[in-house]
């Protein structure tokens with residue numbers, strides 16, 4: 001089997017994925033006053049504490065990702081252009097895609113988009129929901 | 140029940156600050172240690188133990204070298220309340236049947252968002268990081284009583300009653316414009332000013348900060364749309380193209 005990622009990358013990936021979902025759920029709970037979500041977290045007071053600290057964990061994992069993948073993400077070749085014009089093969093089963101290196105062009109684009117979307121949100125709500133990077137996490 | 144409200148008439152106020160004391164008595168708020176700052180305006184600001192206070196505005200002119208304005212400061216019980224709009228904890232800030240904006244410390248999570256969204260800089264935080272502010276004596280008015288401050292006021296500078304009746308009263312007394320009549324869907328504390336509001340230390344056109352309005356009217360619905368969009372796209376992709384093999 002071809003090994004594409006190391007164990008640290010896997011750890012960071014799942015840290016980010018899990019904390020992301022905790023943040024989204026609690027964030028929506030706050031924004032739309034969802035009492036059920038509040039009690040699932042043991043009350044709104046406790047949910048606030050959890051939301052804040054998980055936010056720190058998420059931000060830490062995010063920074064690791066950004067710096068870890070920056071060199072790879074900056075490599076943009078003609079293969080990436082082809083990948084993008086064919087929408088990564090997601091819209092057709094017949095699309096022929098050029099081979100990609102560590103990350104594909106979509107991931108490359110997301111890793112440039114993400115830092116901005118995460119960091120500009122000064123309210124916790126906008127930050128949580130900007131990350132719809134569910135399909136492909138680069139780290 | 141119609142909306143209840145306060146009508147403040149600074150021209151009638153004598154600055155006795157009976158309202159401040161009455162408020163502390165009813166709400167069992169401790170006194171504050173302050174120092175002489177060269178004015179009888181005391182304490183200097185609203186706090187967790189001071190829900191209302193009289194602001195002293197010195198306005199000497201040639202006609203009246205000793206003109207002093209006394210302006211009652213408190214939560215305005217806004218019709219469109221920025222604090223309630225942003226509060227993430229259900230029930231921490233709530234509207235009473237009479238139209239007042241009251242709080243429940245047990246439900247407050249101490250995030251301080253209401254501080255940034257109040258157009259009048261009213262909410263304060265106690266040592267436990269819980270919100271505190273004037274509630275229009277929610278526990279009194281729900282029983283048909285008058286708020287403590289208005290009950291005490293000896294001159295009628297603070298009047299409590301049906302909002303429309305109070306507005307009529309002010310109009311009859313010759314005030315063509317009442318501060319808070321229409322602002323923020325009508326304030327629950329209206330002011331009969333004889334001069335421009337800024338002279339009394341009030342904002343001419345109070346407004347909820349743009350960022351809060353944007354968050355509430357744009358970002359909030361967008362986040363729902365975003366979530367629904369992601370889910371819809373995933374379902375669409377699965378149905379149209381099947382799972383990735």
Ligand code: SF4
Pocket residue numbers: 151152153154155156157158159193209211291292293294295296297
């Ligand atoms: S009791 Fe009435 S007159 Fe005295 S300070 Fe308060 S509002 Fe003014």
Ligand code: SF4
Pocket residue numbers: 213214215216217220221222223240256257258259260261262272
């Ligand atoms: S004055 Fe401030 S605290 Fe009072 S209701 Fe309006 S926004 Fe809320």
